[in-house]
Amino acid sequence: MSLTTLDAADRSPNRLARETSPYLLQHAHNPVDWYPWGAEALARARALDRPILLSVGYATCHWCHVMERESFEDAAIARQLAEGFIAIKVDREELPDVDHVYMRALQALTGRGGWPMNMFLTPALKPFFGGTYFPPRPRPGASSFSEVLTAVRQAWQHERAEVEAQAETLYELLEQGVAAVSARPQPPHARVHSMALDALEERFDATHGGFGTAPKFPQGPLLQYLLALAASGQERAREMLLPTLRRMAEGGVYDHLGGGFARYSTDARWQVPHFEKMLYDNAQLARVYAGASRLSGEPRLRFVAEDTLAYLLREMHPAAAPDAFASAQDADAEGEEGRFHVWTLAQLQASLGGDAAAAATLYGATAEGNWAHGRNVLERRDPERVRKALGLEEPAFAAWELSVRERLYAARGQRVWPLTDDKVLADWNGLALRALAEAGRLLEREDLVAAAARLARFLLGTQVREDRVHHAWREGVLRPQSYLSDQAQLGLGLLELHAATGDAEWLRHAQRLAEGVMRRHHDAAEGFFDSEPAPTLPLRARDLQDGAVPSGTAAACELLLRLSGPCGRAEWRDAAVAALQRLGELMERAPLGVPALLHAQLLAELGADLALPAPGGETLWALARRSLAPLATLLRDEPEAWPLLEGRRAGEAYLCRQSACELPARDEATLRAQLQELHPGVPAARD
Structure with missing residues (x-):
């Protein structure tokens, strides 16, 4: 699927067309006069003394897509933004620091967060109001996005002192949150x-x-x-x-x-x-x-x-x-969540023929559907029951299931793929x-x-x-x-x-x-x-x-x-x-x-370091290499190449804690015992 599938391809591109982020490119033909995050947008906000709408999301965000279709493709919304705001789009994955700072502000304001995140900032970049998804029309307990824009603009124009005070208060909370990390130092409890x-x-x-x-x-x-x-x-x-x-x-x-x-x-x-x-x-x-x-x-x-x-x-x-x-x-x-992945019983039958009934049982698919509208999310809860019903031994059943998977995967591949x-x-x-x-x-x-x-x-x-x-x-x-x-x-x-x-x-x-x-x-x-x-x-x-x-x-x-x-x-x-x-x-x-x-x-x-000076000691190295040892760090190089290896003999293994090493292991049994002591929950036979 194209990264920039457009419903309005005849529109002139906005500034986001010069960006590389797939998320920003998705918005490059919106009627909204978007800016990317940067000096140009911030200088413009200061010059015009306008609040900033900071809209943050990412390319594979479902509700970001919804809000784009409903609001950012709307010409009336675009006019509202052009007349009263500087509109900035941010890919949260590309600029995680921007996302983090303002997500904390949103959580302080509302007690929750999520994407799309739509925050309103002063030209000095201090947040004063925000939310996540705003609907195109009012709902019980939720104003429409147009109403939000109108209210924020009026507050900026007529209640400026209150807005600035809110921004200062929220900014101080954010500053205190950063400072609190070091303000309450406390070592971890022994337990x-x-x-x-x-x-x-x-x-x-x-x-x-x-x-x-x-x-x-x-x-x-x-x-x-x-x-x-x-x-x-x-x-x-x-x-x-x-x-x-x-x-x-x-x-x-x-x-x-x-x-x-x-x-x-x-x-x-x-x-x-x-x-x-x-x-x-x-x-x-x-x-x-x-x-x-x-x-x-x-x-x-x-x-x-x-x-x-x-x-x-x-x-x-x-x-x-x-x-x-x-x-x-x-x-x-194709504009629908899950469309690529779900299956009707008829689709399974068309792809698998005589194997469809057993596959439907294996993957929990029914005519009514376990998701919506007769469509099924495939699960795999009880393969043993299906194996016995088919009368197959384990190797034959594994081969049958692999064949089913390959045919269904190939059939799914003919659908319109989700954006990557x-x-x-x-x-x-x-x-x-x-x-x-x-x-x-x-x-x-x-x-x-x-x-x-x-x-x-x-x-x-x-x-x-x-x-x-x-x-x-x-x-x-x-x-x-x-x-x-x-x-x-x-x-x-x-x-x-x-x-x-x-x-x-x-x-x-x-x-x-x-x-x-x-x-x-x-x-x-x-x-x-x-x-x-x-x-x-x-x-x-x-x-x-x-x-x-x-x-x-x-x-x-x-x-x-x-x-x-x-x-x-x-x-x-x-x-x-x-x-x-x-x-x-x-x-x-x-x-x-x-x-x-x-x-x-x-x-x-x-934690410990496991040092194996080279060359030699290949059987010890092979044992260490295949061992599940999440609390050990492996080091393999010639003696004298690293401080921890200085004075160690090639072909031996040394388990060290803060540079203090146990007696060297010269055989697999000794090294296995040392690893077992460090990781007693890992069965020795699996090392």
């Missing part, structure tokens, strides 16, 4: 992980897996934290992790034809998804499923990990960057790099490791300048912004690629990015900031809570903790530990919101 498990158990859905009720999100950072806890011997973590992964893989939130997970489930059973697919979800979930398959030995978990990565490798490469990954696939096709947002984001690709490398080594899939290496070369050659990682690239255009998450997630991906290959090149690149983290994003008194100082933003962004991805601070702490030993940089560990020591109150109060911080804290408490 912080047990306390987190207590809180998680209260929210755990023992029937359907996951946490809380509908809607349910995959929560990749939380699942990764549970995996690390389970590996460290916490049985309670294992008892929440594995049922959640099983239930998610059964429901419609998982694509049983093409692989990969949708953004979230609208119900508690993981049955009906919001059909949008995000790179960050699928990268994190592939990694969790690969690790959990080694933890449990369950073949289905391995299948889901490999199937999810196969989806990314098959469908998510931008044409202009075949070694990198696009950011998302839309929920909508093909911009390349460094931090999300860093997550994918880590997933490919880790799954490749754990599952002994060298093709996945090779794909990770190709991705790393693209990112290093295209989005890294010296020690700064640029956030967004599309079709040869590199955006100037750089964020903490980009630096840290790409660094962690490179570190994992070193673990998968033993190639020290990747470790050296990771070290350089860690140096950039400390130079550009660290403040000794404040901790880590997500963004570098920006003249166009009133506040420097910092968000400690995980959203769908780990916070920049958590990722930076993990990177510095993992690299401090191999690189002999004790000050990096000190910086990470100091940041974590200030955040104990947050870890205790909101563990579901900061699992990546808790994961970094677990690493600070229990």
Whole structure:
């Protein structure tokens, strides 16, 4: 599908036509006189003394599409905006710092957030009013967008003092929120992980897996934290992790034809998804499923990990960057959410003939439909019942199901495909790099490791300048912004690629990015900031809570903790530990919101380095490489190449904590015992 499908192609393009963001290009032929975020728009607002409408969304956002059709394609709305406002469009994925600052303002105003986000700012960029989706006509409890524009303009013209006062009050709240991070320093409690498990158990859905009720999100950072806890011997973590992964893989939130997970489930059973697919979800979930398959030995978990990565490798490469990954696939096709993915019974019969009835049973499809209007979201709840009904042994049943999947996938491929947002984001690709490398080594899939290496070369050659990682690239255009998450997630991906290959090149690149983290994003008194100082933003962004991805601070702490030993940089560990020591109150109060911080804290408490000087020791290296060891960082290079390797003998393995090493392991049994002590929850036979 074209990135700029237009209902009004004869209109003159606005300023957004010069942009590269697929989301901004979707609005390039609106009658609205849009500006991109930048100096031109801000200067214009000051010169005309007009309020700013800041409208933030992303290319695969369903309600963003709805509001565009209803309001931003409307000529009367465009006139209202032209007469009273400076209208700015922002892609939240391209400028996450802008999105973060004003989303916090929206949440302070309304108690909730979401996209599209429509905020009204003074020319000094201070927010004073806002909301998410505004309907085209009034509804009970909701004004129309036109009414909102009229009210805001009148308030700006006739109640200016009150508007300015509201803006100042809200701005002070935002400033206090940033300052509060360091105003209440409190070290993590000695039982912080047990306390987190207590809180998680209260929210755990023992029937359907996951946490809380509908809607349910995959929560990749939380699942990764549970995996690390389970590996460290916490049985309670294992008892929440594995049922959640099983239930998610059964429901419609998982694509049983093409692989990969949708953004979230609208119900508690993981049955009906919001059909949008995000790179960050699928990268994190592939990694969790690969690790959990080694933890449990369950073949289905391995299948889901490999199937999810196969989806990314098959469908998510931008044409202009075949070694990198696009950011998302839309929920909508032909203007309707889910149209690409759902099936009627008649469509199954047309595609499968005599196999349709059994396939309908396998995938939970009925004539009435489990979704709407006779259409079905495919699930896979009870394959054993179908296998027995067909009278097939397991290998034959697997072959039959594969044939069904391939035929249905081919038939689905003849439909109008959802839009793919093909911009390349460094931090999300860093997550994918880590997933490919880790799954490749754990599952002994060298093709996945090779794909990770190709991705790393693209990112290093295209989005890294010296020690700064640029956030967004599309079709040869590199955006100037750089964020903490980009630096840290790409660094962690490179570190994992070193673990998968033993190639020290990747470790050296990771070290350089860690140096950039400390130079550009660290403040000794404040901790880590997500963004570098920006003249166009009133506040420097910092968000400690995980959203769908780990916070920049958590990722930076993990990177510095993992690299401090191999690189002999004790000050990096000190910086990470100091940041974590200030955040104990947050870890205790909101563990579901900061699992990546808790994961970094677990690493600070229990983490170790596994150094294997080369050459030689190939059997030890092979054992270490395929081991599920989330609390260990692998280092493989010639003696004397890194501080941690100095004085170590080639062909031996050294398990070290803060540079203090145990006696060397010279055989597999000794190394296995050391890894078992570090990760008692991982069955020894699976190492």
